[in-house]
Amino acid sequence: METKKIVLFASGSGSNVENIFNYFQTKPGVEISCVLTNKRDAQVIDRCNRLKINALYFNRYSFYHTGFVCSVLKNLKPDLIVLAGFLWKIPQDLIDAFPQKIVNIHPALLPKYGGKGMYGAHVHKAVKENAETETGITIHYVNEHYDEGAIIQQAKTTLVEGDTPESIAAKVHELEYEHFPKVIEQLLKEG
Numbered sequence: 001m002e003t004k005k006i007v008l009f010a011s012g013s014g015s016n017v018e019n020i021f022n023y024f025q026t027k028p029g030v031e032i033s034c035v036l037t038n039k040r041d042a043q044v045i046d047r048c049n050r051l052k053i054n055a056l057y058f059n060r061y062s063f064y065h066t067g068f069v070c071s072v073l074k075n076l077k078p079d080l081i082v083l084a085g086f087l088w089k090i091p092q093d094l095i096d097a098f099p100q101k102i103v104n105i106h107p108a109l110l111p112k113y114g115g116k117g118m119y120g121a122h123v124h125k126a127v128k129e130n131a132e133t134e135t136g137i138t139i140h141y142v143n144e145h146y147d148e149g150a151i152i153q154q155a156k157t158t159l160v161e162g163d164t165p166e167s168i169a170a171k172v173h174e175l176e177y178e179h180f181p182k183v184i185e186q187l188l189k190e191g
Contacts, residue, residue: 004188005033007078009086014044016084016176021051023181030188033076038063038088063091070097079191082184087119090142102142105180107172109154110138114147124165134158135168137175139183155179
């Protein structure tokens with residue numbers, strides 16, 4: 001059986017990276033080739049060291065103005081590129097090189113609360129301020145616009161009046177941990 005390769009992009013602590021890693025530990029035939037990060041001091045690098053996953057830091061210049069990151073990815077030959085808490089917009093050269101191979105998870109039910117600057121706590125605060133009765137996650141393909149790629153799957157959670165942005169975040173994280181690895185696995189099987 002041919003091994004399917006995943007490359008992950010992350011900007012923060014890497015909790016989704018670790019969750020995806022743990023999920024595929026029990027699934028033969030899937031390998032996390034590398035985690036790429038745009039933050040030199042991101043906690044995800046510490047997680048990668050602990051989990052023995054290759055990690056690579058790149059800066060804004062190499063991402064947007066050279067073919068460096070695209071070249072690295074072409075070398076790795078990933079079956080899927082997964083944005084697991086990655087905050088930069090993906091440049092057109094990557095989208096063109098890996099069509100329908102880059103997926104993202106967004107902490108809201110798109111098209112609500114998407115777009116530039118809508119990530120993490122900003123999303124949960126907006127959901128609370130608008131007194132939404134539900135929120136959730138959206139797993140979608142990446143295109144040239146923030147959070148506008150074709151939706152693969154959404155999962156919802158109910159909100160109550162007493163929810164805070166922090167409790168909303170906790171509910172959303174539970175959905176991410178439960179659904180994201182399963183959707184990645186399904187996409188790998190289909191691909």
